[in-house]
Amino acid sequence: MHSQIRALVFRKPHALAAAAALGMCVLMPGRALAQSAASEAAHERHASKADKDCEDIVFPDGTVAECPSPAASQTASIAHSKHEADVVCPPPTREDGARRCVLDSDVDLEEPLRLDSFTRLDCGGYTIRPKVVGTPRITTPPPAKPRVISTPEVAIVLMKAHGVTIENCHIGTVASPFDFGVMVLGSKLPAEVLGDQSAIHQLQNTVQGNSIATRYNGVIIGESDDTTVKDNEVRSMVGARGVGIDLLGDSDINRVEGNTVIADSPNVSTSVPLFPGALSTPQRLRGIRLNIGNAAVSSFCMDGELIQILARQDIRQEDNVVEGNFVDVGLLTSPFGIATAAGVVRPLLSGNTIVGAHQALHFSGIAPGDDFGIPGHCAFDAQRACGVNADCNIAGCDEASKGNCVGASTVNNLSIGATDPLVVGNTVDGSTGKVEIGMYVAIPPPHATILQNTVSHASLAGIRLNNGNMEFTTVKGNTLVGNRFGLVLAELPGIPQETQFGSAISLNDIVGSTRQAIATGVCQPQAIVATSCEVNKDCGAGGTCLKRSTALPTELSVDGQGNYWGRTCADSEGFRGFDEPDALGLRDTSAPNVTDSHPYGVSVAGGVDDTTLTCR
Numbered sequence: 001m002h003s004q005i006r007a008l009v010f011r012k013p014h015a016l017a018a019a020a021a022l023g024m025c026v027l028m029p030g031r032a033l034a035q036s037a038a039s040e041a042a043h044e045r046h047a048s049k050a051d052k053d054c055e056d057i058v059f060p061d062g063t064v065a066e067c068p069s070p071a072a073s074q075t076a077s078i079a080h081s082k083h084e085a086d087v088v089c090p091p092p093t094r095e096d097g098a099r100r101c102v103l104d105s106d107v108d109l110e111e112p113l114r115l116d117s118f119t120r121l122d123c124g125g126y127t128i129r130p131k132v133v134g135t136p137r138i139t140t141p142p143p144a145k146p147r148v149i150s151t152p153e154v155a156i157v158l159m160k161a162h163g164v165t166i167e168n169c170h171i172g173t174v175a176s177p178f179d180f181g182v183m184v185l186g187s188k189l190p191a192e193v194l195g196d197q198s199a200i201h202q203l204q205n206t207v208q209g210n211s212i213a214t215r216y217n218g219v220i221i222g223e224s225d226d227t228t229v230k231d232n233e234v235r236s237m238v239g240a241r242g243v244g245i246d247l248l249g250d251s252d253i254n255r256v257e258g259n260t261v262i263a264d265s266p267n268v269s270t271s272v273p274l275f276p277g278a279l280s281t282p283q284r285l286r287g288i289r290l291n292i293g294n295a296a297v298s299s300f301c302m303d304g305e306l307i308q309i310l311a312r313q314d315i316r317q318e319d320n321v322v323e324g325n326f327v328d329v330g331l332l333t334s335p336f337g338i339a340t341a342a343g344v345v346r347p348l349l350s351g352n353t354i355v356g357a358h359q360a361l362h363f364s365g366i367a368p369g370d371d372f373g374i375p376g377h378c379a380f381d382a383q384r385a386c387g388v389n390a391d392c393n394i395a396g397c398d399e400a401s402k403g404n405c406v407g408a409s410t411v412n413n414l415s416i417g418a419t420d421p422l423v424v425g426n427t428v429d430g431s432t433g434k435v436e437i438g439m440y441v442a443i444p445p446p447h448a449t450i451l452q453n454t455v456s457h458a459s460l461a462g463i464r465l466n467n468g469n470m471e472f473t474t475v476k477g478n479t480l481v482g483n484r485f486g487l488v489l490a491e492l493p494g495i496p497q498e499t500q501f502g503s504a505i506s507l508n509d510i511v512g513s514t515r516q517a518i519a520t521g522v523c524q525p526q527a528i529v530a531t532s533c534e535v536n537k538d539c540g541a542g543g544t545c546l547k548r549s550t551a552l553p554t555e556l557s558v559d560g561q562g563n564y565w566g567r568t569c570a571d572s573e574g575f576r577g578f579d580e581p582d583a584l585g586l587r588d589t590s591a592p593n594v595t596d597s598h599p600y601g602v603s604v605a606g607g608v609d610d611t612t613l614t615c616r
Contacts, residue, residue, distance in 0.1 A: 001034045042565045057119070061160035087119050096122075098434030103128070104445055112152045114302060123169035123210075128155060129176040130363050134215060136240040136270040137280040144271075150179040150215065153276050156257030157302055158224075160186040162203040167430055172213040174264055177238040180220065181212040185300055185307040187224035200226055200253075207232060213264070216242035216272050221251050222298070222309045228255045235264040241272045241283045241333060247290045248275075248298070249309040252318040252467055256325060261287045263356075264328040275309075285335030287357065292343030292416070293316050294366060296373030296408050301397040308385050313414055318345045328356035334530070336362040340418040340446070347418065353427045356434035358530070360455070361426065364442035365417030367495070384394070417444030423453060430457035430483075438462045438483065441469045444494060445616065452477040452605070456541035461532050462510070462518070464488035466501065467495050470554075473503040479511075479605045485519040486510035487556075488532040489594070491548045492522060493535050498550065506558040507606040511566035517588040520548040534590050547591075554594040562598035562614060563603070574599030574615035 022165040041462030069430035080182060089101035096102040099118050103126040110131050115121055134150030144197050155171045155178040158164050168235045170179040184205055193199040205227040211234075212218045218234035221227050234244045244261035271280040275298045283405040298309040322338055337357030340347050342365040354360035366372055378384040378392035379402070386392050386405035393401040398592055428438040440509045441448055445468040455462040455478070462480035463471055480486040487510055491497055510517050516534060523539035524546050531538070556563060565575050565588050572580050576587040589595070598614040 015573040022213075028235070046053065054061045058192065059162065059190055060188050061117070061381045063117075072439045086118050087543065089119070090114055093121065095160070107159045109155065110154055112154045112302065113156045114166050115156065115158055115161060115166070118163040119161075120165040120167070121169065122167050125168055125170070127170035127173060129172060130155070130178050130520045133176050134179050136215060136272055137265065138267075138269055139271045139282070140269045142299065147271075147273075147280055150177070152178070154178065154180040154183050155212075155571070156182045158182075158184045158187060158205060159300075159302060159305060159307055162187055162189075165206045165208070167206070167209045171210055174213050174235060174238055176217045177213045179215045179273075181218045181234070181236075182207055182210075183220045183222070183276075183300070184224045184227050185220075185309075187227065187322070188226040189252075193581060203583050204228060204232065211235070213238060215240045217246050217274060218243070218261070219245045219370045220248060221246070221254055222248040222275075222300075223250050223307070224254070225252045226250075226254065229259060230255065231258045233260045233262075234420075235262045237263040237266045237285055237302060237329075239265050239267050239498045240270045241266055241268075241285055243274060243286045243289050244327070245288045246274070246286075247317065247320055248293050250292070250315045250317060251320070253320065255321045255323070256288055257321065258324045260326045261329070263287070263332075263335065266330065266335075267330045268332050270480075282333075284333050285329045286339050286565040287329045287336070287354070288290065288322055288325060288338045289336070289341065290317060290320055290322070290339070290343040290344045294342065294370070294372045296410075297385050297391050299391050299394055301394050304397055305398045306394065308391075309483045310375050310385050312375075313372065313416060316343050319347075320344070321348045321350070322352060323348065323350040325352045327352065327354045327360075327435070330356045331358055331436070331472060334358035334436075336360075337428075338362070339364070340421055342416045342418070344418040344421070346420045346422070349423045349426060351425045352366075353429065354435065355429050357436075358430040359437045359440040360435055360458075361439045362421060362442070363418050363421055363440070363446045363448055365444050365446070366414050367417075367443050368413050368415060370414070371412050372414050372416075374408030374409045374411060379406050387486060395517060403437035403520055403538050415444045418446040421446055421448045422451075423490075424451045426453045428453070428455040430455075430459060435457065437464055438480070439464065441465050441473060443467055443469070443492070445472050445473045446468045448480060451478070454479045454481070455483060456481045458483040460484055460530065462486045462513075464490060464532060466490050466492050469503070470498040471500055471502040473505075475503065475505045476507050476558075477605050477607070479509045480513075481509065482512040482514065484513065485532050486513045486517045488519045488523045489548060489554065490520065490532060491546075491550065493524070493546060501552050501554045502556045505556045506561045507561060507604045507608065508563045509562055509566075509603050515528065516586070516590070517565055518591070518594060520547040520589075520591045521595065551593050554591070556594065557597040559599040560598050560614065561604075561608070562596040562600060564600045564603050565596070567599070567601065571603035572599075573600045 087099040093101040106127040130150040132151035137147040138145040218236040327337045335355035337360040339362040375385040381402040462483035519532040521533040
């Protein structure tokens with residue numbers, strides 16, 4: 001049924017993002033307008049032309065969509081291929097009309113459901129469960145208890161498939177979770193359709209309107225483009241650690257939209273895999289993650305066919321959209337709500353709500369000192385990539401060993417960050433005590449644009465910029481209210497400092513901070529480095545506040561437009577510097593080189609006009 005063919009990897013050109021220009025005028029655009037324009041920008045970069053002239057389309061699984069006639073379009077070619085597709089419904093589903101597979105009852109799976117291109121799986125509200133429920137590796141207390149893999153390990157698999165829809169399914173339950181829920185692997189868009197919006201739309205994979213309960217990861221999109229994961233309830237980390245929705249490797253123009261992502265019952269005593277067949281390791285919880293990965297090779301075999309996701313320092317993950325999701329991963333393991341990491345380019349994070357996370361929105365990457373695996377090859381097969389010897393003898397795909405793994409290595413001198421994220425209209429709500437930092441912009445510098453977000457009641461900080469991020473970040477139109485520190489400008493030790501303060505921070509409301517509006521220190525030792533401070537007392541017993549050492553002028557206004565600090569113009573002209581404490585000894589900053597020369601005496605996060613005057 002599934003032919004054994006070579007995997008085709010297509011690279012595609014991308015124009016530079018224009019979305020970062022949003023919100024840079026005096027009159028701030030409405031959130032809905034900003035989000036809509038930015039959301040559409042990614043797909044427009046890949047769909048800048050009308051229907052292309054018809055040519056045969058070679059799919060990653062080796063099949064070819066032939067042009068029905070010389071005068072036809074690429075869209076017609078795909079439509080013809082879809083009409084001719086011989087879809088086989090995997091048991092226990094049955095066929096119900098053209099290319100539609102359904103269930104008639106709840107079922108226990110013995111093998112994953114593998115769906116061919118152009119299949120629509122509609123479970124009709126029925127539940128699929130694993131025949132055997134697995135258990136995670138328990139590391140404490142000793143002795144460690146080994147992992148038991150669920151049967152099957154994965155519920156639903158798309159391998160090199162396009163145009164698939166999965167809907168109305170209950171995929172596992174909290175009482176009977178799969179280890180992994182839905183995996184979309186190797187579904188790169190064919191090079192022939194790039195720039196053709198109509199053709200791309202027909203090839204979109206969709207995971208929509210399902211509930212997914214898993215031990216580890218709910219949805220994995222690996223080396224795949226144009227997949228929409230929408231309106232699902234994802235309860236992962238059932239008695240373990242893991243990720244709700246994970247975008248891995250060279251995966252572009254995917255959409256993660258309107259999902260509810262919950263860490264159901266995480267267990268810090270577990271050590272877990274984040275990919276089938278991977279080693280179990282302690283992992284930080286993550287709600288939604290975008291990352292090219294740093295493991296040399298991740299291998300997945302099914303029906304004798306192998307997909308490998310390789311760590312390559314030259315690949316990038318481009319133009320993905322994470323929009324309108326609700327995320328609660330709690331505070332165990334210092335988790336990230338939505339994380340954009342190494343190699344992620346121009347992601348749009350828009351309109352999401354995060355109510356539980358150590359860092360609600362996290363931006364980072366691989367920095368010098370971090371390990372990054374470089375693939376080698378098998379001694380008897382130079383085409384087989386490997387990170388360890390086990391990649392050269394994979395059950396179900398190899399009849400015999402392909403020899404030892406040769407040439408695999410680990411380097412720790414790379415700098416690969418998330419680049420040009422647009423962060424607009426998100427809400428971080430720490431009112432229930434489950435958010436510590438609203439946004440954490442780490443290293444390498446991602447050149448982030450942060451517009452019109454609301455961060456409230458974070459117990460450590462609203463927005464924190466570290467080291468080189470103070471050179472390149474735009475922070476505009478945000479409301480930071482009731483956080484311990486509203487804005488943190490920090491230098492982590494042992495990392496290159498900023499050479500200038502070039503960030504554009506203006507027209508924000510930074511009000512009601514419970515400790516102080518601005519902090520410029522981080523706590524030591526390293527275990528508490530995420531805690532911001534102004535004095536040692538802020539770090540608790542045994543902690544030391546390491547203040548930002550640079551004396552670079554740090555101006556928190558742009559083109560004569562500063563921020564609103566919750567003060568009227570009659571109150572020290574809207575901003576209290578280090579030498580302007582009030583009667584209670586309170587001020588907005590304790591750092592002599594930090595100032596806002598043009599503060600406002602009224603709220604400005606919603607926008608200003610010519611009648612809105614600064615205090616100075």
